[in-house]
Amino acid sequence: MYNFQTRVMEDSDGYNSKSQKRYGKTSLLKRIPLHKLMDLKVDYAFKQFFGNEKNKDITVVFLNAILQRNDRNRIRDISFSNTEAGGEYVGDKQSRLDLLVITDSGERINVEIQFTNKYSMIKRSIYYWSGIYRNPLRKSMSYKELSPVISINMMNFNLFNQTELFHTSYHLYEDEEKFKLTDVMEFHFIEMPKLIKAWKVEKLNPWNDILARWLLMLGMVDHRNDEVYEDIYEELEEIAMKDETLRNAFRNWEELSMTHEEFLAYESRLKHIMDEESAQREAELRLKEETEKAIKRGLEQGLEQGLEKGLEKGLEQGLEQGLEQGLEQGKREGKKIGEENAKEAIARKLLDKGMTIESVAELTNVSESRIIEIQNDIEK
Incomplete structure (x- = not known):
């Protein structure tokens, strides 16, 4: 600060x-x-x-x-x-x-x-x-x-x-x-x-x-x-x-x-900029933490889905090969699901705090159209 x-x-x-x-x-x-x-x-x-x-x-x-x-x-x-x-x-x-x-x-x-x-x-x-x-x-x-x-x-x-x-x-x-x-x-x-x-x-x-x-x-x-x-x-x-x-x-x-008045105005502006910078950094850290947690949850879900798909393919291609493919696909899908869920959860929190749609989209890397959908869902 x-x-x-x-x-x-x-x-x-x-x-x-x-x-x-x-x-x-x-x-x-x-x-x-x-x-x-x-x-x-x-x-x-x-x-x-x-x-x-x-x-x-x-x-x-x-x-x-x-x-x-x-x-x-x-x-x-x-x-x-x-x-x-x-x-x-x-x-x-x-x-x-x-x-x-x-x-x-x-x-x-x-x-x-x-x-x-x-x-x-x-x-x-x-x-x-x-x-x-x-x-x-x-x-x-x-x-x-x-x-x-x-x-x-x-x-x-x-x-x-x-x-x-x-x-x-x-x-x-x-x-x-x-x-x-x-x-x-x-x-x-x-x-x-x-x-x-x-x-x-x-x-x-x-x-x-x-x-x-x-x-x-x-x-x-x-x-x-x-x-x-x-x-x-x-x-x-x-x-x-x-x-x-x-x-x-x-x-x-x-x-x-x-000039005393000018300097006070300058000081106020500088403090505002630094406070904004600090808030953005805190939001980025929260986003990272939530993303990591969501990725872990999503990975677990994705692994289960991947195992099921891998077992199905295993009937055709061999059990060992199918499990391997299922695990890899599960990891990919789990990571994607986790990242998307975490970003949207953070976006929702930032919108609740009054941040603009443009700022939320830029910070979370979620499209503005999706942020608008989340905003509309909040306002229902």
Whole structure:
């Protein structure tokens, strides 16, 4: 269970020698030590920082770094857009985007930051993309008037096992000759643990890599694990002496973290996220335990059924061979029956506790149609 008790207004003018040695005051942070900065990987802090009109120039630099834009096609200005994304059907819940901007060339860029892995991130990203892409279309408009939409997903967990790259990008290409179908669709996925791993093995050079520079700033404070990467800070502090935008980013980050109301809201959001993560982990452990018990029960039932079938076949193929086949088939059927029964039993319990159908389906790996059937059965 997460317990976060730091208060930004404490010790603003000084702190004990141990903290000073560990976190230290520096020329960049004038009033608070490193560990009192908000973790910018928490969606509330990310949006308050990068979605703030005051920090628009910082956000422009940050987006250009992710999109690898050069001087010719770089973003020069943005406007912040409404972040409510309505559901497609009646009754769909509203989805709140973390950051949605419109560039000076008319592109729409949606930036989502996920602290925990509780969604089907790829499908979620495509779903959000589709809503943003079609939303501007009105009667009498032409499809040609629809603007490109870029989806950026920043994750505090690893998603792709196929690569060690912390930043991957995706477009639609022809399968054989690899030419691009369209420029209206673009996806970026950034996996922060891979970034930190690359830093630790000295594969990053933030002096020459602007994207690494900004992502390391986001990864520097890790409130989930109560850790601050002082080596990252020392490197960025030196770079900031020559990079005015990065220097301003640290100052505005410090100011945001010292605003009492903002920090309390951030703290509340972080606690909520960690509580959700803890509840999900407990549900997974319960599911595993119940599954193991049900598998054992199902295996016993399946073995009995398998023995009967094996004996029947044994009359034709020989007693010994029939028993062997029956046992094997019984094991397979028993395991399948046990897994299905256990998952549905857990699904029923989660629905009773008010969890959404989508969440229950994702957690138990039972189809949404079956979860709806179980829900209807509960409501009878």
